[in-house]
Amino acid sequence: MDFQLKTLDTARAATEKADALVVLVPESFSSDASDPLSTAVAAARKAGDLESKAGKLLSLYRPAGIAAPRVLLAGAGDGSAGAVRQAVTAAVSGLKALTSVRRIVVVLPAGLSDAPAAVRAAVNAAADASYVFTTTKPKADARRIERVTVGVADTAPVREAFAHASAQVVGVEFAKEWGNRPSNHATPTLLADAARTLGKLPRIKVEVLGPREVAKLGMGSFMAVAQGSEQELRFIVLRYDGASKGEAPVVLVGKGITFDTGGISIKPAGEMDEMKFDMCGAASVLGTFRALAELQPAINVVGLIPAAENMPDGRALKPGDVVTSMSGQTIEVLNTDAEGRLVLCDALTYAERFEPRAVVDIATLTGACVVALGAVRSGLFSSDDALAASLQAAGDTAMDLCWRMPLDDDYADGLKTNFADVANVAGRAGGAVTAAKFLQRFARKYPWAHLDIAGSAWKGGAAKGSTGRPVGLLLQYVVSQVGQPVKPVPAKKVARKAPAKVAKPVVAAKSARNPAT
CATH class of the missing domain: 3.40.630.10 (Zn peptidases)
Incomplete structure (x- = not known):
């Protein structure tokens, strides 16, 4: 799965070419702008159709002025990392079954209290929600979502968090x-x-x-x-x-x-x-x-x-x-x-x-x-x-x-x-x-x-x-632990006592949630 990081506000996101656009809408979302996305969010809020509670979704199909054919407005609660995770999980879970959705853009609004944590949460949630195991299911549909672009107001403060999250996804999926x-x-x-x-x-x-x-x-x-x-x-x-x-x-x-x-x-x-x-x-x-x-x-x-x-x-x-x-x-x-x-x-x-x-x-x-x-x-x-x-x-x-x-x-x-x-x-x-x-x-x-x-x-x-x-x-x-002080390893290995030769198990010759209480 390919992740990309990009500078995007709502105005730029409206012109972004993708199969689906996910816009996170926390309680603090500012809808004063006049771009199509901000206008859509403001209208949905005014009508009472969009809740800011984390994980609540409002789906729009081919809204005017927006390049992506599908738009999901996702409530993101207080904008915390946990709320971002819930929002992205809900949105991607809804999109992963659509056969034509291969590229997704996830827009994180400006003003989040901890933008690096939000980016990490978004990347990990998108990967987790779209994961499919196919190794012993040869006829199963593999993961359809191929690329997720995470859009933020400023990439500089979150680059390290994005790199860490992208690496973590590779490791988690190997596990x-x-x-x-x-x-x-x-x-x-x-x-x-x-x-x-x-x-x-x-x-x-x-x-x-x-x-x-x-x-x-x-x-x-x-x-x-x-x-x-x-x-x-x-x-x-x-x-x-x-x-x-x-x-x-x-x-x-x-x-x-x-x-x-x-x-x-x-x-x-x-x-x-x-x-x-x-x-x-x-x-x-x-x-x-x-x-x-x-x-x-x-x-x-x-x-x-x-x-x-x-x-x-x-x-x-x-x-x-x-x-x-x-x-x-x-x-x-x-x-x-x-x-x-x-x-x-x-x-x-x-x-x-x-x-x-x-x-x-x-x-x-x-x-x-x-x-x-x-x-x-x-x-x-x-x-x-x-x-x-x-x-x-x-x-x-x-x-x-x-x-x-x-x-x-x-x-x-x-x-x-x-x-x-x-x-x-x-x-x-x-x-x-x-x-x-x-x-x-x-x-x-x-x-x-x-x-x-x-x-x-x-x-x-x-x-x-x-x-x-x-x-x-x-x-x-x-x-x-990188950079933390540690004592050096002695050049010479520590002498080790041979194990005691008592009570060894007899091993017969051969080619050599309920875990235990």
């Missing part, structure tokens, strides 16, 4: 693509192939580790989850090198369970198909890297994706089994449906080698987080106040919201066990918090945050599909 694919079209191997395509873009390098390399690293917890599937695991390492080699990177860790049956602790059949979305954390990391390739910020970023299926065959992990993580800590697996934390813990240990400035893991981790926060905000947990504040601010700016949750040490009491260093689940109460407390054990050596996106990563029902979240939040956070 949506892989999040929406059925699991037989998004196996761990295919997810690794998707990562390799990113390696062809500027400043991005990709390394993919298979079962043999993962076993050599001692990732016993990750391997245990994968051992019940015919699909081989993959551990994907992405690097975006936008700054000097000596600058510590931000590390993003995405849960990549490409299908989650729950394993031996099998899930109910209803809506189990939605467990193809259990790799949306991984998809958000891929999407963020795709956006970084567009935006090219001066920062180093590492992406880590442990990718596997969680299946219940004769070799599968069983409740009560004890596995040894890469860190050497042993884990009693009381519930095989709490597998996300088992793959993430080894990736968090692997992250230590990069001496990161911060590590953020992203996972569709717990149904408990859906109960707590619904689909509006992702759950944010962090051991570092500054990191938490930066992520919360990034989410607010990107309109990809999160909410900080507690990490009191008392929540970890339920993870105690007589048979290992830690159990992988506690009781039902506070399930999102106890899951985060489990991960925190493996993230002591750097500033760490965990985003539980079980409620925000996809929609169910008639609108079923990936949302692409939290690519917007992650991209904004990474960009906000």
Whole structure:
């Protein structure tokens, strides 16, 4: 989808050639001008046919003096970014079904309180409202809208916001693509192939580790989850090198369970198909890297994706089994449906080698987080106040919201066990918090945050599909760190203890919204 930014007032917009013209009309809209568009807005308001409430529409067909054959006047409320998003979403949703509409002009009026935020909202809303998934629907109509021109009174103050939003759209749609694919079209191997395509873009390098390399690293917890599937695991390492080699990177860790049956602790059949979305954390990391390739910020970023299926065959992990993580800590697996934390813990240990400035893991981790926060905000947990504040601010700016949750040490009491260093689940109460407390054990050596996106990563029902979240939040956070002071990475790698040789899972030889409670 092609986005363009152009200087347009209502007079110039009236002469703009397009298949449809969308004019946002906030409460503060000035209709004193005598051009055809302003006159039409004034007449509609006077007649009471145009409401300024965000998302309310009035459609005009071939109005006199206006070049575009279709004009949509869209109420934009108080003119805030949220109201702009509602207005553009409503307008583009109405236009996307029209076969003859290929080029749209969206006019943002002068005088908006935050023009850069409005531009970002307009670009992202237009892309989201017109998105169509077609990969496994060969006869489906693809997205018809090809170009969206955003018209503003002055382009200079909003150019940076426009560039950021355009890059974000590319990343979000990459994440949506892989999040929406059925699991037989998004196996761990295919997810690794998707990562390799990113390696062809500027400043991005990709390394993919298979079962043999993962076993050599001692990732016993990750391997245990994968051992019940015919699909081989993959551990994907992405690097975006936008700054000097000596600058510590931000590390993003995405849960990549490409299908989650729950394993031996099998899930109910209803809506189990939605467990193809259990790799949306991984998809958000891929999407963020795709956006970084567009935006090219001066920062180093590492992406880590442990990718596997969680299946219940004769070799599968069983409740009560004890596995040894890469860190050497042993884990009693009381519930095989709490597998996300088992793959993430080894990736968090692997992250230590990069001496990161911060590590953020992203996972569709717990149904408990859906109960707590619904689909509006992702759950944010962090051991570092500054990191938490930066992520919360990034989410607010990107309109990809999160909410900080507690990490009191008392929540970890339920993870105690007589048979290992830690159990992988506690009781039902506070399930999102106890899951985060489990991960925190493996993230002591750097500033760490965990985003539980079980409620925000996809929609169910008639609108079923990936949302692409939290690519917007992650991209904004990474960009906000450009130029921030960080300690340099030591030239020599830190010596690492070999993992303890106890309680390793037995892996049979082979070719090498209801997530867990």
